[in-house]
Amino acid sequence: MKNLLEELSSEQLVEVERQFKIYSNGANDIIPENELKNKIARSLLKNSPLKIKLGLDPSAPDVHIGHTVVLNKLKQFQENGHIIQLIIGDFTGKIGDPTGKSSVRKQLTNEEVQNNAKTYFEQFSKVLDMEKVELYYNSKWLSKLNLEDIIRISSSITVARLLERNDFSERYSTGKPISLHEFFYPLMQGYDSVELESDVELGGTDQHFNVLMGRQLQEHFGKEKQIVILLPLLEGLDGVEKMSKSKNNYIGVDDNPIDMYGKTMSIPDELIVKYITLITDLSLIEKNEFKEELEIGNLHPKEAKMFLARTIVRMYHDEQETEKAEESFKAVFQKRTLPNEIPVVKWQGEKVIPIIELLVELKLLKSKTEARKMIQNGGVRINTEKVNDTHLQVKTFDEPIIQVGKRKFIKLKPE
Amino acid sequence: MKNLLEELSSEQLVEVERQFKIYSNGANDIIPENELKNKIARSLLKNSPLKIKLGLDPSAPDVHIGHTVVLNKLKQFQENGHIIQLIIGDFTGKIGDPTGKSSVRKQLTNEEVQNNAKTYFEQFSKVLDMEKVELYYNSKWLSKLNLEDIIRISSSITVARLLERNDFSERYSTGKPISLHEFFYPLMQGYDSVELESDVELGGTDQHFNVLMGRQLQEHFGKEKQIVILLPLLEGLDGVEKMSKSKNNYIGVDDNPIDMYGKTMSIPDELIVKYITLITDLSLIEKNEFKEELEIGNLHPKEAKMFLARTIVRMYHDEQETEKAEESFKAVFQKRTLPNEIPVVKWQGEKVIPIIELLVELKLLKSKTEARKMIQNGGVRINTEKVNDTHLQVKTFDEPIIQVGKRKFIKLKPE
Known part of the structure; x- marks a missing residue:
């Protein structure tokens, strides 16, 4: 040619x-x-x-x-x-x-x-x-x-x-x-x-x-x-492995706005630029401006990631949903309050049950060992209060809200 | 099954x-x-x-x-x-x-x-x-x-x-x-x-x-x-290489009876049994008898090879042609006389010429070196007499019959 x-x-x-x-x-x-x-x-x-x-x-x-x-x-x-x-x-x-x-x-x-x-x-x-x-x-x-x-x-x-x-x-x-x-x-x-x-x-x-x-x-x-x-192959939320369904480190294009926003916020800071470059529909000029702002420190990584999350959610949902997703995220993770909608689990088990057994029974964690670790790492809350005692007896008739990690919530409702 | x-x-x-x-x-x-x-x-x-x-x-x-x-x-x-x-x-x-x-x-x-x-x-x-x-x-x-x-x-x-x-x-x-x-x-x-x-x-x-x-x-x-x-792959007339046209060590199924017979007679004795086994239409009983006779010494290798040659020629030609081929072979190689028909070459070259140059000129041998070797090995005859002197001057006006190896004959006719 x-x-x-x-x-x-x-x-x-x-x-x-x-x-x-x-x-x-x-x-x-x-x-x-x-x-x-x-x-x-x-x-x-x-x-x-x-x-x-x-x-x-x-x-x-x-x-x-x-x-x-x-x-x-x-x-x-x-x-x-x-x-x-x-x-x-x-x-x-x-x-x-x-x-x-x-x-x-x-x-x-x-x-x-x-x-x-x-x-x-x-x-x-x-x-x-x-x-x-x-x-x-x-x-x-x-x-x-x-x-x-x-x-x-x-x-x-x-x-x-x-x-x-x-x-x-x-x-x-x-x-x-x-x-x-x-x-x-x-x-x-x-x-x-x-x-x-x-x-x-x-x-x-x-x-x-x-x-x-x-x-x-x-x-x-x-x-x-x-x-x-x-x-390039895109790393998943863990920042290490290639994004894939089987690794469960993915954001689906069918994910609801809250999940999509929340998952994006969980990526490591090092991936922000790569995500902006590869999976957003921003113009080249916008992308370059974004990178520059981030590099020179005008943009804090947390703000940058929120911008990224908004941009991604907006590609798959409308503006209103995107705003709601961001508000919901802020409510939970920034103000440490509860999200607006929490799934309710009907409880037919013991009235009082050790926290570790409860976590496993609710399938919030896979094993007692994992549950114990999660408590020790400060990752379990009841009614927004961090649980420090791995032997805590939970009173289920109080209808407690159990939180594991950043995004898993369940409200118990004894029957 | x-x-x-x-x-x-x-x-x-x-x-x-x-x-x-x-x-x-x-x-x-x-x-x-x-x-x-x-x-x-x-x-x-x-x-x-x-x-x-x-x-x-x-x-x-x-x-x-x-x-x-x-x-x-x-x-x-x-x-x-x-x-x-x-x-x-x-x-x-x-x-x-x-x-x-x-x-x-x-x-x-x-x-x-x-x-x-x-x-x-x-x-x-x-x-x-x-x-x-x-x-x-x-x-x-x-x-x-x-x-x-x-x-x-x-x-x-x-x-x-x-x-x-x-x-x-x-x-x-x-x-x-x-x-x-x-x-x-x-x-x-x-x-x-x-x-x-x-x-x-x-x-x-x-x-x-x-x-x-x-x-x-x-x-x-x-x-x-x-x-x-x-x-098995059949060795050619040289007894070493696989029979093939390009190696010029073959017997063609279209060869005339005399060539077919003569070529068969030129194979090494070690190949007789293999040829009898693989390329003749004798019955298994006949083949086995033949091998036995050869092994115990009732059959001399020369006789065995003549039997093989007859058998092969008979497969591709009729009985009469087969007999004629055998007679012709006997006449040339066993009684050391000349064959019935000798190709005549019209000669326009020197009247007297060194034997080595003559052999090359007639294309009976490829090079002077080969011609010299052939004479030294006793493979060249003039009018049935073995040539011993590599410097022999041949008088072409005598219309000599030149023989190289067992089967190449030429009669010179000066013009």
């Missing part, structure tokens, strides 16, 4: 740089950077939008804030008039794992695929303008490939290259079996880019290998090569 | 053993032996022939005696009423090498495939009864496979297993690239056995991996597994 930047007016050059800065902000890697600028230039010269691809696993449609890193990047492209190509990988979903060994790749029916796609659609609509999104099912072209096509596709890649992929390389070197068909998954993902002539493909850093495959296959088939934008 | 041998009458048991001895004679390996006996038993109980498969490369139809090792084994099955399945691997032939790097796998047209198949057919008819042979082109089923089929097929084999194949393993460990599509060739060969429900597949020892693949895929697809019979 020839250098189109030379053909641009100075206004257009400024526009290329403006867009490039937005797209590269927060990205781990853009492969290669210059080609992305060139593609943006072409879109201006020809007045034709770029095609931005994201592949979706049809078996895991539950979306949390970690997933929105990539959605927010797509949104930036969308806001500049480019076309989003969402690809539901239904072909592999319908095949499942032919060896029957992997529970991750269970075979999906047509109906399940459709339902999952619908779920994606609903959840994505909270970030993207779904009316402007192009939705594809890759079985449309993959199911038509025959052995001759596949041999031609496979001839473009070496076995050694495939074995370089992190997980394959580890399994091969430790003698764990890799079925030959597993080699097809990156190729299929890559072939989607050939079929859709994608200009840019987004992926998490863990998708590095698969996303580059599209570039390689496009070249093999004589198409213009796509740009690869790799985005 | 249950043990059918128990259901056989004693006569049938004898028949199973008789056939098994014939099929295993000369084979390097039968995998597994017991199952072959069981398959023969079933063919007797159900009065239904076994299907014996041989796959053929559509790009190399030139047949020499080395190839007849496997043809003679097929013939033994055919003589016992079993069905021969010849498979022309036209699918891969039509694809060629999609990387364009391998000259071995050049892309063939439909017409070329047909012509090559015809050549096979003509040449095989010298050993097999081609009217009873079933001929298949594997593009018939392979071209219909789609990606889903291929993923299912590929899921039955691991990458590590494929990399165990000798040539792959060597290339992988030395860093030479293996294109992913190359992994398909053994799978396709194996899938042919699934499609044709073959009972037995024959192959040279160099086909070990590919032929076993059929067994594995048949099992994966819930079919009865084929038996694999591996046959």
